[in-house]
Amino acid sequence: RIDLIAQYENAALDISGSGPNSWGMVRYALNRAGTNKILFGSDFPIRNPGMYIAGVLFEHLSKTQLEAVFSRNFKNLFR
Numbered sequence: 001r002i003d004l005i006a007q008y009e010n011a012a013l014d015i016s017g018s019g020p021n022s023w024g025m026v027r028y029a030l031n032r033a034g035t036n037k038i039l040f041g042s043d044f045p046i047r048n049p050g051m052y053i054a055g056v057l058f059e060h061l062s063k064t065q066l067e068a069v070f071s072r073n074f075k076n077l078f079r
Contacts, residue, residue, distance in 0.1 A: 006033040012077060015052060015069075016041030026069070027059045035068045039077065 005011045013033065015026055029038050040056065042049035056069055 002029050002032050005029075005037050012037050012039055012073065014039040014041030015056070016043040016047075023055050023058050026056055027061065030061070030065055030069075035065055036073055036076070038069050039073045040070050 002013065005013045013029060015029075015038065026038065040052065042052040056066070061069070
């Protein structure tokens with residue numbers, strides 16, 4: 001799916017549905033599809049959002065990448 005997201009200008013991917021067993025995929029997705037294509041998602045109220053926040057922070061992303069995933073990409077999607 002990540003390769004498909006990279007191919008289409010108006011496609012994006014959120015990280016919900018992943019979990020600790022998928023940590024490492026956020027960085028892979030950012031590198032493969034582009035920083036502007038990945039959105040934060042938590043599956044709340046089904047799952048604890050803290051788990052997803054920790055998963056993103058685990059990736060040791062740059063400040064620019066964190067801002068994109070947690071805020072900017074969502075804002076751009078709905079403008």
